[in-house]
Amino acid sequence: MTKGKTFIISGPSGVGKSTVLKELFKGREDLYFSISATTRAPREGEQDGVHYHFIDVQHFQELIEADAFLEYAEYVGNFYGTPKKYVDQAMNAGKDVILDIEVQGALQVCNKRPETVRIFIAPPSWDELERRLKSRGTDSEEKIQKRLVRAKAELQTADVYDYFVINDSVEQAVREISAIMLAEHCKPAERMKILSE
Ligand code: 5GP
Numbered sequence: 630m631t632k633g634k635t636f637i638i639s640g641p642s643g644v645g646k647s648t649v650l651k652e653l654f655k656g657r658e659d660l661y662f663s664i665s666a667t668t669r670a671p672r673e674g675e676q677d678g679v680h681y682h683f684i685d686v687q688h689f690q691e692l693i694e695a696d697a698f699l700e701y702a703e704y705v706g707n708f709y710g711t712p713k714k715y716v717d718q719a720m721n722a723g724k725d726v727i728l729d730i731e732v733q734g735a736l737q738v739c740n741k742r743p744e745t746v747r748i749f750i751a752p753p754s755w756d757e758l759e760r761r762l763k764s765r766g767t768d769s770e771e772k773i774q775k776r777l778v779r780a781k782a783e784l785q786t787a788d789v790y791d792y793f794v795i796n797d798s799v800e801q802a803v804r805e806i807s808a809i810m811l812a813e814h815c816k817p818a819e820r821m822k823i824l825s826e
Pocket of ligand 1: 639640641642643665666669700701704709710711729730731732733735809818
């Protein structure tokens with residue numbers, strides 16, 4: 630069995646990544662969503678072990694020391710990290726892994742594993758991003774402004790990504806991400822692995 634590939638999906642908070650990913654995963658047993666650990670408090674409706682592993686800062690530090698993270702980063706006052714073990718288990722089981730992570734973490738993964746494919750999701754406009762962040766109704770005005778500042782900085786780094794998807798319509802964004810994933814599997818290096826098995 631050929632190993633799965635890892636795909637990073639980055640994009641500013643509020644861009645609609647969760648909705649796009651929810652659609653992408655429908656009926657896809659061949660995909661694995663990496664559940665990150667975070668020190669952020671759960672939002673309404675978020676479940677421990679489903680959306681994130683919600684842990685405290687001390688536990689997060691212990692995991693850093695135990696080298697349990699493939700990458701980790703601080704984002705607007707909280708820590709987020711990708712547990713290495715489950716990513717590797719899923720890839721070894723032939724599944725493609727999706728990492729929903731911000732740009733500093735994406736850089737760390739690509740330094741360690743250059744074969745990782747990076748996809749950036751952008752909003753159709755800044756006004757629309759602000760509108761989406763406000764309509765979520767979960768963050769204070771101060772946090773929203775911090776997330777907008779961070780979003781602008783993230784967009785500056787988007788040219789190092791392999792692909793750029795604009796989330797104007799969820800359906801179109803899902804179609805584009807699926808096409809990117811399929812095309813990556815059609816690269817000669819990937820297909821030749823199957824032949825040499
Ligand atoms: P939120 O608080 O809105 O769920 O996530 C904030 C940001 O953290 C998002 O850009 C999300 O992609 C990113 N993020 C979530 N999990 C991880 C992770 O494990 N590592 C890194 N580096 N970023 C993450």
